[in-house]
Amino acid sequence: MMDAVPRVLILVGSESDVPKVQGALDILRDAGAEAELVVSSAHRDPDRTRELAAGAEEKGYSVVICGAGLSAALPGVVAAHTRLPVIGVPISAGTLGGLDALLSTVQMPSGVPVAAVGIDNAKNAAHLALRILRTAGLT
Numbered sequence: 001m002m003d004a005v006p007r008v009l010i011l012v013g014s015e016s017d018v019p020k021v022q023g024a025l026d027i028l029r030d031a032g033a034e035a036e037l038v039v040s041s042a043h044r045d046p047d048r049t050r051e052l053a054a055g056a057e058e059k060g061y062s063v064v065i066c067g068a069g070l071s072a073a074l075p076g077v078v079a080a081h082t083r084l085p086v087i088g089v090p091i092s093a094g095t096l097g098g099l100d101a102l103l104s105t106v107q108m109p110s111g112v113p114v115a116a117v118g119i120d121n122a123k124n125a126a127h128l129a130l131r132i133l134r135t136a137g138l139t
Helices: 015-030 046-055 074-080 099-106 122-135
Strands: 007-012 034-039 061-069 086-091
Touching: 007 015, 007 046, 007 074, 007 122, 015 034, 015 061, 015 086, 015 122, 046 074, 061 074, 061 099, 061 122, 074 086, 074 099, 086 099, 086 122
Parallel strands: 007 034, 007 061, 061 086
Antiparallel strands: none
C-alpha cells in the first residue's frame, strides 16, 4: 500500500446528474479514497472538459468516473484526453430512460476505451474504481 491517498475524479455533465453519482462518492470516501466531483459538460464546456481530462493524471488522480445522460459524450471525450482508466455511468434522462446513454458509453472507437456500468449504477463504478486502484497497488 502506498502512502498517498488514492484519488478518483468524478465528472458529470450537469448539476442534475449530481444526485445520481452521490453513492459513488460515499463508497469511495468510505474506502479511504479521495473523490472529487466536478460538473463539466462535454457539449456546453468542451475546453474545460478537455483540460480536466488532460490534467487529471498530473493532479494525482488514478481513475476517472464520468456520469452522463442522453448522448453521453462525456466518458468518450475524457478517455480521448487521458491515459487514466475511465468508467462511464450512463444516466437515465429523456425519453429513452438511459438506453441512449448506455449505447453511447459502450460504443467507443478502438483506442478510446471506456468501461461501462449499468444505467444509474454509480455505486458499481466506485466498486470498479476501487478494484482498479487495488490492482495497481494504490489501496
